[in-house]
Amino acid sequence: MSMFSKSHLLLVIISFLIVPFVCSGQGAVIRENFRGEKLKVYPDGRIEYFNGDPYEPTEEDGLITYPVFQGYIEPLDGEVSVNEVDLYKIAQRRSQLSSTAAELAQQRLTQAQENLQRLQDSYNAISGDESRRDILQKQITAARRTLEQSQTQLNESQRAAQQDDQLVKKGGFIESFNQRVRENRLREANSQRIRSASNQSYAQLIPLTNNTAASSFEDLMLRPPRRECRYAFDGQDAETGRYRRDLQPELLFSYTDERLRPYLQDKEYLVCEAYISSAGGFRYLTLNFTFAYPNAQEAYGFIDQNSVLTIKLLNGDVLNLRSGKMDRGQYNTVKKELTYSVYYPIDRSYIGLLKTSEVDLLRVFWSSGFEEYPIHQMDFFQRQFQCLGD
Known part of the structure; x- marks a missing residue:
């Protein structure tokens, strides 16, 4: 059998093995392969990664039934609907910001290394001036601490960037979003319960501060003087x-x-x-x-x-x-x-x-x-x- 025939047969097998879940604007359905990678499968049999990169299935892929992605998205308030594509974009943005943080951490580490080397070179170039050498020694000690902190920040940033990247690739961003929505909903419900139980407005729940005006006993933080209208x-x-x-x-x-x-x-x-x-x-x-x-x-x-x-x-x-x-x-x-x-x-x-x-x-x-x-x-x-x- 030719390579073309094998590839064609492989795409047919994959297309039948995958059960549809959600249709996108171009008629694609969202799938996961056995490695947990998110894929888009189009009606014509074309398959690509969720981020749009082309996907080349192997024979190992074709012999295993692709699991259907059983995703549930918590609805937002305000009657605004979001889908897995929206959440994927958000996860991509978070991943990109994490990568940016890692790049900035690397720049800071490089600067710390250069600063330490400069101080050490200055220290080695001085002889006889003990007071100057003492000052440089203290600066070197401080620079080493900065270097250690920069290295720690870089390690943490790289670890976070890797986690966010995996969240994008594995599709865990949906459950992460759901968890945040549930937590926010619970926090808002608790705040509303406190306000309802006290039968007071939000402003009344804030305790008086030291900004209370002696003449009127009004808290200027809660009821500040009216600002001048500017156009x-x-x-x-x-x-x-x-x-x-x-x-x-x-x-x-x-x-x-x-x-x-x-x-x-x-x-x-x-x-x-x-x-x-x-x-x-x-x-x-x-x-x-x-x-x-x-x-x-x-x-x-x-x-x-x-x-x-x-x-x-x-x-x-x-x-x-x-x-x-x-x-x-x-x-x-x-x-x-x-x-x-x-x-x-x-x-x-x-x-x-x-x-x-x-x-x-x-x-x-x-x-x-x-x-x-x-x-x-x-x-x-x-x-x-x-x-x-x-």
Whole structure:
């Protein structure tokens, strides 16, 4: 039998041995081989890895029945559905961030090695100046400790990167996601139970602090003085001719993946500033994302037009907005920052809730899957709508 015939027969055997589970947009079904590798099998018999790389089955593969992938995905709140492709993208992003952390750890280790060598060379070049040699000896001791710490960080980063890579290849990212959803759901239920049992608002549950004003006995942390309304634009829009008002952007949240935090010094990996606009009787939320590391474009991709932005309020309500445009990000070579700017029209039916409720977190859907961000300014929408006069 020719090689072509064997290969053709092998694909036929595999196609019949595999029982369908989930269809993708191109009609592929998701499978696992006996090694636990995730595969996509198309109606024409073509097989590839889940990440799109071509898959060449062996005769050993063909003689073993492929197990059906018995995956269950915990549903998200807000009536937003996710599938295994979404979760795979998220796992890929986490794996890429882990690899970046390992690369940064290697750079730090190299710098520590070079610094130690430089100090040792200086020490060996000095003779007779004991005070200078004592200073260098202390610096060498400190440099050795830094080198040891850098080596430990590199080992941990490489181990984490390997684990995340295996999570992608073996398909365990679905159960990992399910576990996180269950834990978050339990944590939210406990918080809600505490608030319900006490019959108090979230603000009332926070104990008084030392910021209580002596004259009114009001806690300035809970009820801070009203901020001055500041406008970035207030006038006639040059393009539409309509009256437009943009509030001044303010920090909404910042986020740094814990695997990257040791290597970014005092900088946040992602900072998001936001503001609300009114134009032509409509309201818009604009989010300006700034990444402090250029590889974010590879890890996060872009924000597509009509992609979902989920706003989760502290009272448990969930609102979904849709982006009004696509943004692939722009890299500033001077500041070495990657920025995205996306606006989301706000449905009129949501304004009443946003004016009276505090926001808990945002769920942003990137092309690489969604990510959730806790909000720093929980009264952001309340204040901004108040400034717009709504």
